[in-house]
Amino acid sequence: MKKTRIISVIILIITGIVACQKILPGAPPDNELLDGPVEGLSYDENRRFLAGDVAFNDEVFTSQTGLGSIFVATSCGSCHAGDGKGHPFTTLTRFGQVDSTGNQFLHLGGPQLQNRSLPGYTPEQIPAGATFSKFTPPANTGLGFLELVSDADILAMADPNDANADGISGVPNYEYLPSFIAPSQNAIPRNGKYIHRFGKKAAAYNLLHQTVNAYNQDIGITSTFQPKDVYTGLNIDPEVSDVTVHNVVFYLQTLKAPIQRNQNDPEVLQGKSLFIQTGCESCHKQTLKTGFSTIAALSNKTFHPYTDLLLHDMGSGLDDGYTEGNAKTSEWRTPPLWGLGLSPNSQGGQYFLLHDGRAKTIEEAIQLHGGEAQQSKEKFQQLSVQERNNLVKFLKSL
């Protein structure tokens, strides 16, 4: 009976330890999460956000619901865990375009490689002679704010001829709109083309454009907006409803902006100053503002994404020989840096940075900058170890 009591006590102690440590796991602090809605949504907007959340994160496509037959991922959430950056497991491969004359390999499956297939089907291969680039899925947070930056504000940041002689000459990516997209009210077109802003090459106009393409090219799902099946090339019945597409777009629009952490830490503050002094902020613009939106929570807001939404020449080291829209092969849209410090939480505990995930640390990503960023990189290299660490610490606080 004595041994029985001992065992009972041991079990009760284990129970106590487990239960007392954290009886019910609480929510992580808001500034450590990338998902969650922007503050101030109405009842109806919250319902739409939740519906979009389910479609984005919980809906997994199968062969019965339209997956493939060739595809990259089975759900939106597969590429954007926790609404953060993606992992090489779901890296997208684009091929077939080398200049502004368009993609020459559309008839051979371009622009995106569907590198997986349902059992019995054969996935695509990159056609002979096609150049390609790999794109790590980006984080989703704060996209609604970026969508609402006016064309006028984007153009105000552009400096195509480097008039101020700082070595930075950002340009917008002008491209024709697909038939299902209506231009925004404040759009400033040029020769029938509109400023696109989403994607590594800024080849997607808005979040509807991005979402429809992702359903189609990433998962092999047709919609009324894009009825062409990636496998057969035939127009087929929609495999996702218009309501679901709109809910997902609304979800992406109303995901909150990442919240900076440790912003008052002296080292972070020094890192921020060095970020500006070394010229990083010339492209990674700290502050932008939204225009009017029917979603009050997004309307006329100031926010801090650390991007200018423009294309910049990043040098030969990052030139894969592939492009989209009117971007040159060496040009990349400035990626927003907000949420950078939380990337490991969605990338399996590691960093996979730059467009294709080749950089495994923030410092390595900086060192791989070239072209218009060459001067800033050299200034970074001249910093002391402590200063570099502080700059990286600032970036991790975003």
Place this chain on the structure above:
Amino acid sequence: MRLFIFLLGSIFFSFTAIAQIDPALLRRTAKDTSGLLLNMDAVYNRPFLQLGKLPVALGGYAEANYQYLQEDGITEGHQFQMRRLTLFVSSSISKRIKFLSEIEFEDGTKEINIEFASVDFEFAPLLNLRGGIVMNPVGAFNQNHDGPKWEFIDRPVSATQMLPATWSNVGFGVFGKKYSKDWVYAYEAYLTNGFDDKIIDNAENKTFLPASKENKDRFEESFNGSPLLTAKVAVRNRKIGELGLSYMGGIYNKYEDDGLELDKKRRVNVYAIDFNTTLTKMNTYINAEWAWVNVDVPETYTEQFGRKQQGGFIDFVQPVIKKPVFGFEKSVINAALRFEYVDWNKGNFKSTGDNISDELFSIVPAISWRPTAQTVIRFNYRYNWQKDILGNPPAKLAGFQFGVSTYF
């Protein structure tokens, strides 16, 4: 619907009939007290109620519970659940021909399943023929799953979310036992209908054997015409305990249709080991099961669906107080503890060489009170750590569960 009405009618008629007779005529069927019962005996080792000398015996069990769970700060609140109502009907058609059926209503009437409906012919102790809907004997839990036998409200994750318990199919097989002093040896082997390609094409976004349970047609026709083999050998020593080794495997995909070859034949193989014992000095009951799943997933398919899985559980149950409580003469209060682990995708990413996660670990301390051996009131605390396929910080789920389960 007809089945549902028929069942309700049968239950109503049965209980009405019983209510009109002298309760003294009702008797419990004889219980095996040899100490050499195996998991394979669980299907008949249940408290049936028999009316006089009628050859039909009735039984069943029910499970209801309350739970409050929270995952990373988000909770569904207070939930009351009627998880299961299961009815057994057994019949001794002759001395050596028996029939038993088990019909289960899950989550109210959300799911109604015939889990077992078989005729057993005993030709010799070592040779019995079983035909009908059988429970495939993989691991121990699938055959020995009745709620009132367990101190835990949730069924083991590895048994229900990796292995497909409860997993029944139509088929035939043989089984037998041999007793030798303190030992009993047993075997079972069945050929049944089996899995389908939903195991790697499902909304769970993982290789998920239970997805085949959605195919209700499997009780009418095989998905691909290839039988599923399930075989188990078990040995028990009265003092040491029981050890079982089992295998279940077959072709899961539709490799041809209407005479056309569609794909190569792809197999699913499951291996399991189970063990249970009671430490005589302390009367501690230990029950464990571990299983490995191998699935031939096409190379060109997504790594989201794992080629290898493994997982299992170990339960410790320690009787703490054995004395009358509230007038229940054979009352027992137990302290119990379960550890469980499942890795739904064992392997490495092709792109990085890093480990694929998709795994869960949980610990479940429990306190149970058995006013009688056939009834349990249990209080569980559950804590889960679950990682996604990339190995990102785990989702933490924890909460309290309180429930009752009883044979009737």
